[in-house]
Amino acid sequence: MNKPIRVVSVFCLVLFMALLVNSTYLMYVRADSLSDDPRNRRIITATFSRERGAILVGKEAIARSVPSDDQYKFQRTYSQPFKYAPVTGYFSWFSQTGVERSQNEVLAGDDSRLFVTRLVDLLSNSDPKGGNVLLTIDAAAQDAAWAGLEALPGDAQGAVVALEPTTGRVLAMASTPTFDPNNFASHDFGAVADLDEQLNNDPREPLINRAIGTTLPPGSTFKLVTAAAAIESGNYDAESMVPGGFRYQLPQSTTTIGNYDDGNCGGRRITMTQALQVSCNVTFLSLANELGTEAMADQAEAFGFNSTSLEDLPGQATSLYPRDMDAPQTAMSGIGQSSVTATPLQMAMVAAAIANGGDVMRPYVVEEVRAPNLSVLDRTDPQSISKAISSSTADELTEMMVATVADGTASPAQIPGMDVAGKTGTAESTGDRPPYAWFVSFAPADDPQVAVAVLVQSSDTSPDEIGGGRLGGPIAKSVMEAVINR
Template sequence: MNNAIRHTWVVSVAMFVTLFAALSVIQVALTDELNRNENNARQIIADRGAPRGPITVDGSPIAESVPTDSGQFDYQRVYHDSELYSGITGFYSISEGPTGLERSLNEYLSGQSDSQFFDRITALFTGETMEGAQVELTLDGELQRLAFDQIPDGTRGSIIVTDLRTGDIKAMASKPTFNANHMAVHNSEEYTQNKERVEAIEGLRMYQYRPINEPIFPGSTFKIVDAVAMLESGDYELDTELENPDSIQLPQSNHRLPNLVTGNCHQRSEAPFIWIFAQSCNTPFAEAAMELGEDAIRDAAESFGWNESLSIPLDVTASHFGEMTSEAELAQSAIGQQSVSATPLQMNLVAAAIGNGGTMMHPQLVEVIRGSDLQILDQPGPEVLHDVTDEDVAEQITEMMVETVNSGTAQSAQSDRFQIAAKTGTAETGEEGVYNTWITGFAPADDPQYAVTIVYERIDYQTGTSLVGPQLRTMLEAVITE
């Protein structure tokens, strides 16, 4: 009898151990694999109705999950002031999955990151609902609102403000925009209808964010890159006299490259480099690019990050400096046309690097990521992205950008509070009377703190130029405290 009881006990213990081991393997070792399985409908429903972590600005959520009684999901994703932030947050859709930060930080927001492993185990044994991590952004809410309100409705505009000493993005606003709440609905039919309305907004690409994903011709703001190549060559100084014809015949081409007719370049057929830069004369820069050669201009561009993708952690589309097939193409590219394109963030990085003494900091949108118990899971710190040029060259270009504001094409950006350094740009789009209008700069010029870039795409010349200079001043005066 005792042997029978003993055998029964041994078998029972063995079965318990086997069951416990199997559950452990399934619940722990295979959890992530099972959760990712596209056939796991239960997990899909659980994920899409789970309490994702909030995305916050200045301590307040701009995206959060709130309990809901409607439908099969327990939580609804809600976006606050979404028109200001939808390009950054993206949206969490039951039909398509996440976009924007909802996608790039999905593991943290859903609670599935490696650093949240023990939280998942705790929730498993306690039966509590697993909450995602909180993502705190570097954005300044008031500055974001100001930038957004500066952009007129009906235009295709972008404004970026960064702390050039750390790389923190303080504002990144764009129009046209959309309300991410319309894409986060739980009803598939309603989602389809809303998507059609959003996609019909003129000039909007729902899955791309204009400041970081749509490279366009940068126009004369690219002359900052040319200036680095010119000064580094040793053949140019600020007082070097350069020929400044009204136009030049491009080699092996029927095309003549002119200076901008509405500018002051026609006043002088020869002028110092600093004057040429401030007045943004095309012909001397085109001649210099052909003299220096493609490699010199390309090296300068790539030192600023051209042809390089980036994560902030949103994916940033690489700005493009193409292979030149002729000197004519190089000349036109040197003035920010033809085979050169740039995102607004790229041109902001150019100004920021010059203001930071030639050192480019990695741009960053995330301040810190905290677990549900507020412990820090990730905290990106300042990081050098590129050593673009030496401090002496950066100081000389700063001097030229200051002259551009004092007496050149950026006079409308002048401030009575501090000295601003800036460079303007006007790029043809291939459509008569329609341009990309740019300005990028930083302040204070003698102690640089913040860089601002503003661009309006496909806009008439007068409207574009009337907007960018004053708005640059407004944004810098708002962010700089003395």
């Protein structure tokens, strides 16, 4: 072989090898990243050419795909967008959030549980369809939660979570301000990108599901955890005499902390039940200091702090009880201040655990996974994740919470003819903003069907009118009634 032919042959061989290496690299090394790249038009076309499965609340499809009148076959639509957006999330050409994200493989039809369905579609030459997802949400409870948030004055920020105590099923999850996921599902990709940038830069943070993604000081609702730790220590019960009075001096400090109303809680020595009824800061500051950081942290973690438990909805923030607090900080933690932070979901889990005899159930929002023909492929089984307190401690806390609703700060949650258990909270924020209002409750107290947590992060309410009972109590009451009367 002469030299020119040999050079050309070697050059062609090098080109062939380079092409082979590049193909191998693209198909095996970069395959996943290219598939997930929002600029990949082939993936976009395939995504919008398949009928995505529905997200169901009861018999209603709150998210579904319908035939489109443009270059793509299907358009994603949301029937009650603002009310359910924190749960459904959105489905767009570049990303998904909420259930649209956590259940994407099912909804897109790629889940292994849909193998038979895909095979049948292939053999019958039918267009492939995605599976359906049934949520645990109770429509009436969600309506009540959303209406309560909408009724708050001004451009409010807040969230509501309702759980079924015995199972962990999420019966309601609402957050405000919110957004319209229909706009994210638009086939005008430039407009979707602009919307994403606009909402991500919005100081009101409408894309955050505050029910699970916002952590704030839980204030006096955390006194339930402090009371639980005190009773679990074996040194206290509901009728034990505890410190009352006007003010408490923090250990190793000259700082004193008073009660919310500057009162004396009914005397220098009061029962623990009375302390919870009037939400006496002095009592729970004293108890937290006596119990110490380790006991308080152990109790908080038993309820779910310092971990996450929601597995089928992305975005859960970790509620925190730091283990490295000093004595003054530990005392302040007893009233839900210092470095203690919680999501509304976490505080709903505290109330639900008390209602459930001390058992903390894993919360979940996906009830069933269904094939396109609605046959059930999978169903979530309730799971206990910890024993936070003994059943006897839960009974005592329930009695204390019932007294707090019957004749205490939580009276706005009263339901005629029924015992309701509840606790208010008003958490201090920075000096330049009003406090946060919290409310937790469950009902009926003797046979709990629903536990609720309400957070009002901000609203057009004068600072002296902000209180967990005043703002959160009526919302919790309406959600509980919706579940009980269904």
